[in-house]
Amino acid sequence: MSLVRTTLTALFLVAFLQNAAAQKRPQSIVKPRGAVATDGGRCSVIGMSVLRQGGNAIDASVAAALCLGVVSSGIGGGAFTVDMYGSNPDLKKKGVLSAGVAGEVAGLFTAWKQHGKIPWKQLVTPAEKLAEEGFKISKYLYMQLNATRADVLADKGLSELFVSNGQLKKLGTIIHNRKLAFTLKQIAENGPKAFYNGTVGVNLASDISKAGGIITLKDLQSYRVKVRKPLSVNILGYELLGMPPPSSGGAAMMLVSLILY
Incomplete structure (x- = not known):
């Protein structure tokens, strides 16, 4: 592995x-x-x-x-x-x-x-x-593979999955x-x-x-x-829960939700 x-x-x-x-x-x-x-x-x-x-x-x-x-x-x-x-x-x-x-x-x-x-x-x-x-290489995964192309090509495990004939496999390829x-x-x-x-x-x-x-x-x-106790905020009468620090995801999601609200 x-x-x-x-x-x-x-x-x-x-x-x-x-x-x-x-x-x-x-x-x-x-x-x-x-x-x-x-x-x-x-x-x-x-x-x-x-x-x-x-x-x-x-x-x-x-x-x-x-x-x-x-x-x-x-x-x-x-x-x-x-x-x-x-x-x-x-x-x-x-x-x-x-x-x-x-x-x-x-x-x-x-x-x-x-x-x-x-x-x-x-x-x-x-x-x-x-x-x-098997699953198809999505647009998002394809973008990430190209963004880290050198690292993917240099890694044996990743290359076995995502590289063919020295090139990254194309969008939509089944893995x-x-x-x-x-x-x-x-x-x-x-x-x-x-x-x-x-x-x-x-x-x-x-x-x-x-x-x-x-x-x-x-x-x-x-x-x-x-x-840990999750972050919590009330939006339109519903309770929205998110990950607490040190993760920033929960706080960011709640901030955006409150701005939109």
């Missing part, structure tokens, strides 16, 4: 919730309408499918985020320490030191464990099938990522332990070490999810 630099996925899920006072009541809140919006149309469809199957907002978020991990961003995610890059901040932009301890899978599983309704495997399988059966499909299959069947303490974790730590990185298998095994 080749190390692929990942970024946090951009996922916005809008669910129609009761106002803050109503949420204090202990019963479940059920709404007849909902919407899922991601930066990949296929992933929005997967999220809506989960809602139609009886899943809730958390279920839809998990399935859509894992889908995004296939078509654009990877399933790693991560973090960093304050003094990790010393006097060379460029190291955080690309290269093996730009990868933090992968936290996305553990975070999604924790959210599902606490609030999900439908089986974990049912949420992971759509992304697994997409990676195995099969069977290594990622295998990883997702392990996660679907065994939960996050497959990622942090199984074959996937061992291979990941090995690849990082070979590339000159500092993340070890012990780092993966020691990873723990920290649950």
